Amino acid sequence: MEGNDQDRLIETATRIFAELGYDGASLRMIADATGCDIGSVHQVAATKADLYRQVMQRVHTAEDQAMQDAVARFTSDRQGIKLLADAFLAFYADHPQALALWQHGWMGDAADVAGVDVLYVQPRSAQIADKIRDRVPPDVDPDYLVWSVMWCVYGFLNTGTVHTSQRPSSAPRRTDIHGFQAFLHAMIDRLFAPPQP
Template sequence: MTSPSPDDPRERIIAVATRLFASFGYDGTSTRLIAETAGLNIATVAYHVGGKRDLYLTVMERAHQAERAALDAAAASCAADAAGLRRLLDAYVDFCVAHPEVPALWVHRWQSDAADIADLEGRYARPLIERTAELVRAAAGDGAADAEYAVMTVIWCTHGFCRGGVPGPDGRRGIDDPAEVARFRAHLHRLNDAMLGLGPGCGVPGGGGARA
């Protein structure tokens, strides 16, 4: 997801709306707030992007396109083995850490945000889950685990970490702390290996310890 040109009102509106929807959810963000934050009036926002629903659909479409492009690029370079799955997992974590607005948008939906827009999971999330589950089955075997639940477990954990971080002595720590990201990544490797039977001694080609 690229930075908008300050001279392009439509792109500025979309960027502002993405940030606000990620922070407050669709239901908690008004068109007036979007317009004021973008330094425009409501009529200008409507002219460039339509109503709030239209704008939200554009934001979610762009978030999906960015996520799909990142996963497509990673999948194209990953072998169907344990090491390849770990590289794919790393690419997903890297994407979410670099674009925290994407997991934030989905976490809001998990909390029934924009409940009247009901088809986004089927249109966007489901195809990516199914495709990644096929890669899991190819690498770990059909009987190793419930591949779809394994994929969704990684999504739940990563989105939760990117959105909420972890408690620390001085507050919450998360994606702004490289050491905490490395710790989370290492934990996710161990969790993924355990779910799919990819650890040492499991008999799966390419198995081995999760790297930190």
């Protein structure tokens, strides 16, 4: 399979895994959607798990590239965390399929493809937590701070918010990125503030 065809296969697999989850997809389905035969798929990935790992590797690489500038400019203080939070929010707001892939995984999908989060999520979160460990107040766990930012971003982009000013029948809003970003910055400021006596 040539490079462009392989890219098309990975892109199709990404879309199908994001829509249906790993467990809901099959190699045959991905082959049919790509317009190739199953033998061509096996040239790229011997199993569905192999193809899924390639998809997750590509998502991780895209996230790394998108956050490269923020990581290079990171400082171990509240401004540094805000910079990373902004880059993280921007990437997942622009890449809903990447968000959906992780969401499926957290709901127990792809349970037989172990270690994806250990490879791609935990190293960066641990590295950031270690860098700010001595900069946060003693009553703030740096691991929870880093994960809280990630959880908030994932939650907002997945479900949106319903503000008190909205009618009860209003659908949750996922479009107020700037308002959410301001809240995220305020949350980071509070978590870096020294505890009150």
